[in-house]
Amino acid sequence: MMLNRLFSAGGVVMWPLLVFSVVAVALIVERISFWYGITQRQSRVVREVLNLYRLDNVVGALDKLQQNADLPIARIFLAALELEEPTPEEFRLALESEAQAEIPVIKRFNNIFETIISLSPLLGLLGTVLGLITSFASLNIGDVGASKTSGVTGGISEALVSTASGLIVAIFTLLFANTFRGLYQRQIALIQEYGGQLELLYRRRYERGEEKSYASTR
Secondary structure (H helix, E strand, O other): OHHHHHHHHHOOOHHHHHHHHHHHHHHHHHHHHHHHHHHHHHHHHHHHHHHHHHOOOHHHHHHHHHHOOOOHHHHHHHHHHOOOOOOHHHHHHHHHHHHHHHHHHHOOOHHHHHHHHHHHHHHHHHHHHHHHHHHHHOOOOOOOOHHHHHHHHHHHHHHHHHHHHHHHHHHHHHHHHHHHHHHHHHHHHHHHHHHHHHHHHHHHHHHHHHHHHHHHHO
16 A cells, blocks of 8 residues: 555656666675675685696696686686696786676676666656646646645655655665675776786796706707
């Protein structure tokens, strides 16, 4: 009953606001699940992979990465480690190119969140304007009795429901969008850090291989 009163008071713009709120909640749940999986497993997986690679257990490192291929950092490492005898420069380029390819996955739904945050208050304002137009249209200039003016003021208060609803949807979405943006920025920094560590290990391994090859030719 309360929901019906809100929708009748807010007007037609309450329906797109309802759609926005449902979409926002669904995408927020998906992003929470995504980031929870990353924060719970990523550090442990990277640590184990780097330790295996440091011990020259490349096969073990690849197996570990393939078991966790749903993580962006695992796909980035695989893109470089699956190359056949790359130079350090090729190895670095593989890491960087795959990291760039993973950015849309990490930033997924950001544009939709921004659209909801921008349009929700505007839709709420539109609903208020339409409500005010309807309220004043029902008022005759020559009839300013108490019954008529009270109806207009009641209509104005009801028209403000759409603005409040639009602001609620926008604020709720903004809180989570900013949180996801912070997680994205932190994830980019971690990808650079972990990628640098793997590149350093590969360069050391590559240089040892070059030294052995040089020594065997003498």
